[in-house]
Amino acid sequence: QSALTQPRSVxxxxxxxxxxxxxxxxxxxxxxxxxSWYQQHPGKAPKLMIYDVSKxxxxxxxxxxxxxxxxxxxxxxxxLQAEDEADYYCCSYAGSYTLxxxxxxxxxxxx
Amino acid sequence: QVQLVESGGGLVKPGGSLRLSCAASGFTFSDYxxxxxxxxxxxxxxxxxxxxxxxxxxxxxxxxxxxxxxSRDNAKNSLxxxxxxxxxEDTAVYYCxxxxxxxxxxxxxxxxxxxxxx
Numbered sequence: 001q002s003a004l005t006q007p008r009s010v011x012x013x014x015x016x017x018x019x020x021x022x023x024x025x026x027x028x029x030x031x032x033x034x035x036s037w038y039q040q041h042p043g044k045a046p047k048l049m050i051y052d053v054s055k056x057x058x059x060x061x062x063x064x065x066x067x068x069x070x071x072x073x074x075x076x077x078x079x080l081q082a083e084d085e086a087d088y089y090c091c092s093y094a095g096s097y098t099l100x101x102x103x104x105x106x107x108x109x110x111x
Numbered sequence: 112q113v114q115l116v117e118s119g120g121g122l123v124k125p126g127g128s129l130r131l132s133c134a135a136s137g138f139t140f141s142d143y144x145x146x147x148x149x150x151x152x153x154x155x156x157x158x159x160x161x162x163x164x165x166x167x168x169x170x171x172x173x174x175x176x177x178x179x180x181x182s183r184d185n186a187k188n189s190l191x192x193x194x195x196x197x198x199x200e201d202t203a204v205y206y207c208x209x210x211x212x213x214x215x216x217x218x219x220x221x222x223x224x225x226x227x228x229x
Contacts, residue, residue, distance in 0.1 A: 003155065036215035038156070045206060045222055046156065051215040089156050093214040099170045100146070100214060105155040 004029065004090055004103035011109040017078040020106045022090030023071060028101055030071035034093035037066060037075045040105075041086045049088075050075060077108070085110040113137040113218045115207045120223030127197050127227070133190040133207030133220055141165075141185035144210035147192050149203035150222075157203075160192065161210065175201075197227045 005023040012018040022029065022037075029035055035053045038046035048057050050066035053073060063079045073092070077084055090103040119131040131147070147159040160181040161170045169181055180193040190207055207220040 034214050038216075045219040046216075047219075048215065048217050051211070051217075052213055057217065091156075091158075091215070097170075099161055100158040102156040102158065 115220035
């Protein structure tokens with residue numbers, strides 16, 4: 001199972017919005033509404049930011065939102081803040097054999 | 112609060128074995144599916160293995176199938192990963208992770224580093 005495709009890097013200035021895409025296939029992203037997004041700061045464990053495509057866990061700011069269209073999911077971060085600078089990974093359920101596949105990760109730089 | 116604490120990582124020679132452990136606390140361990148996820152140095156996340164709450168259902172990534180064995184002891188609130196025939200490409204931080212019914216991970220451990228090198 002190939003990894004989901006994410007841009008290697010994105011950037012934005014404080015207060016701006018950025019969107020990170022995550023492209024898969026009809027066997028993973030397009031086939032299920034089970035896409036999640038994780039934030040990882042250097043040397044730290046990943047943290048859940050979005051689950052089930054667009055749901056936000058308690059404690060995650062509403063500046064973070066998720067969506068999906070066809071085989072591509074997206075994470076949008078509005079009102080960028082310095083602490084949002086991190087790596088972001090998407091993940092999708094991929095069926096009862098492969099189970100779970102991650103994206104290659106996107107480095108967000110807040111300029 | 113939910114805590115997942117991994118242990119057992121270290122330096123091992125190619126072809127060697129290592130057993131990772133994950134001690135869970137702050138929740139009813141026996142109610143949850145669990146996974147091991149790994150991250151090679153400077154690389155992305157890779158799902159490794161998954162075990163159901165009872166241990167009756169297990170999945171492995173193709174990259175570790177036949178070499179790694181996941182198990183759990185619900186009486187001890189512990190998850191394990193037995194890693195045999197280790198290769199250089201198995202070098203990574205290994206994370207213990209709590210799964211949810213719709214296959215997202217809501218809690219991660221801090222990770223334990225496994226280095227396979229001669």
